[in-house]
Amino acid sequence: MKSTGLLTLAAFLALSSASPSLVKRAAPQGVDISHYQGTVNFNTLVANGMSFVYIKVTEGTTYQDPNFSANYNGATKAGLIRGGYHFAHPDTSSGATQANYFLAHGGGWSGDGITLPGALDIEYGPSGSECYGLSASAMVSWIKDFSNTYHSHTGVYPVIYTTTDWWKTCTGNSAAFASTNPLWIAHYSSSIGTLPAGWTYTTFWQYADSGPNPGDQDEFNGSLQGLKNLALG
């Protein structure tokens, strides 16, 4: 068993009613993983109180995570609510092409109550390639193309994973997705900070890039029933 984690601390504080502001950590916890985490023990994740996991599926149109199937099947067997994510390379092909690649290799969705809408991971590139050479309006169009293609195949809009800084820099702080796409913000702090334009709340919050469980540490902003509802569409 790992050392004291946030959940354990939060559970203790919630029980002792020491601080209402920390009761939020009672919200469903999860992680996001890729092959970087190697072989993940999903039963341990469940034992540690995790409710969900996002699993890397694809990048651009040339990369499939080698551990995707093992991770997805493992998470399913352990009873976790799970979904896939796609790392965007807006410089290499259209949003529609990348959505179709993601859908064809495991990023699909059905309203079975255990599958989260696929997530579009859009952020600074691996080589710090800023906005991939796209203008803000071209970037917004690329994301729309991805999002609409995903929606037309599945009936749900993809979750958008990003940072407020990247979104401001590379989309001109577009508010065009706030009424359709759930937001997943990466912000390693004790509070969520400023959100991108339009969104009044975040659906997921990646609050740390390491912690008691493998991968990045995430929280769903709501109840367990709310998380299940997202998986029902």
Ligand SMILES: *[C@@H]1O[C@H](CO)[C@@H](O)[C@H](O)[C@H]1NC(C)=O
């Ligand atoms: C994950 O992928 C690596 C290759 O990158 C492989 O060696 C390893 O066995 C895989 N693990 C699982 C659980 O599939």
Ligand SMILES: *[C@@H]1O[C@H](CO)[C@@H](O)[C@H](O)[C@H]1NC(C)=O
């Ligand atoms: C969580 O969602 C609620 C609305 O449902 C919102 O008031 C709150 O600010 C959100 N929390 C975060 C961290 O965004």
